[in-house]
Amino acid sequence: MDNRLAPIKLDSYQPLREVVCESLREAIRTGILKPGERIMEIQLAEELGVSRTPVREAIRKLELEGYVVMMPRRGTYVANMSIRDINEIFEIRTALESLSNGLAADHITDEELEHLQRLLVMIGGYIKEGNMEKIVETDIEFHDTMYHAARNNRLVGIISNLRDQLTRFRTLSMSYPGRLEATLEEHRLIVEAIAQGDRKAASKAAERHMENSEKTLLQAMDAMKKKNESKAKSKKKKAEA
Template identity: 35%
Template sequence: MNATRIAPIALYQEVAERLRQRIFSHELPPGTWVDEQALAEHYGISRTPLREALKVLASEGLVTLKPRRGCYVTEISERDLDEVFSVMSMLEGECARLSAARATEDDLARLRAIHANLEKAAGKPDIDRFFEANQAFHLALQEIADNRWLLHVIEDLRKVIKLSRHHSLFSEGRLEQSLAEHRDILQALLDRDGARAETLMRTHILSGRAALARIAEAKTQAA
C-alpha cells in the first residue's frame, strides 16, 4: 500500500525536475506555451502527474497558469529583475555577515579553495567554470551562515533569475569585475569583518544586475 501511495508523488516530482531543467537551459524559453498533451506523450505519462508538476513549477514562479489559456513559461521583465536582485542583495549580504562570524577555519579554507578556482577560470578565461565556482562560493556562504530560511528564499529567487535570457558574465569586463569583488569579499571574511562583507556582497549582487541591464540595452539598440 505504501508503495502505491508514494509512487505518484515521486513521479510528479521527477517530471517537475525535468521540466525545471528544460526551462533553465531555455529549451523551453520564457513565454513558451506548455503543450500538456505533447509533454505527457513525450514522457509516457498521464496528464494528472504532469499537471501536478506544473503546479509545483507555478509555485516557484517558473511557469504561469492562465485560466482558459493554459500554462506558459514565465517571462521575467526588467522590473522583475530589479526587484529580485534588490532582495537578493539584502539576503546574500546577510549571509556574508553571518558567515564572517560563524565560519570555522575549515570553512575559510574551503572558501579559499573555491576562490582559487575562480582565479584559474578567470585567467583562461572560462566563463562556464567561473560561473560554477561563483555558484559554489555563494552556496558555501549560505551553508556557513546556517540559516535554512535564508537558504530557502535565496534558492527560490535564483530560480526566477535563471529565467533571464542573458547572463551577466557575458557583459564586457564583468568577469574581471566580479573576480575583483570576490577577492574583496573573501578578504573581509578572512578579517572577520561582517559589516564590510555584507556591504561588499550587496554591491556584488547589484553589480550583476547592472551587467544584465547593459546586455539588455545593447540588445535593444542592436534590434
C-alpha cells in the same frame, strides 16, 4: 510545440516529479522553452515519456519558483521576466545576501573559509580557460557555501529560490565584457571580509556585488535586445531585396 525535450530516464533515485521538474527548469533556463510560450501538459508528458501527473506537479512547483505563470481560463505559460521583475528580485536578494554574508562572518568554519578560497582560485583558472560551464558551476557552489555558512536554513531556502528565478540569465550576464573579472574581485572582497569576521564589511561587499550584478544583467539584456533587433532588420532587408 516541437519535440525538443529528451525522454526522462527512469533510473534516477529522485522522485519522478523532481526529475520532471528539473528537466523543465533546465529547458526554461536554456531557452528551449521560451518566455511567453504556452505550456501544454499532454505534449510535455509525451515528449518526456511520462504520465501527466508528474508534469502537473512539476508545473505547480515551477510556478512557485517563478518559472511559469498559470492564468485562469488561459493556460500556463513560461514566465516573461520584465525589468520591473528583475528590479524587485534584486532588491529583495540584495537585502538577504547582505544578511547572509553578515551571518557568515559570525559563523563560518575554517573548513568553509578554506573551501571558499579554493573556489576563488578555481574560478580564476576557469576564466583564463574561457570555460563558462565550469565558471557557472563553481560560482553556484561558491554562493551555496556562503549561504550555508550563515547557519540559517530558512534564509538559504529563500535566497536559493530568488537566485533560481534569475538562473536563466546567468550566462548572459557573465558573458558581458569585463563581468567575470569584476565578479571574481567582488567575491574576493566578500571572502576577505568574512575571513576577518567583519560583519559590516561582509554585508556591504554583498550589497555592492548584487548592485553590480543587476546593472550588468540589465546592460547585457539591452545589448541582446539591440542585437536581435539589428538581425531582424537585416533579415527583413534581405527578404525585400
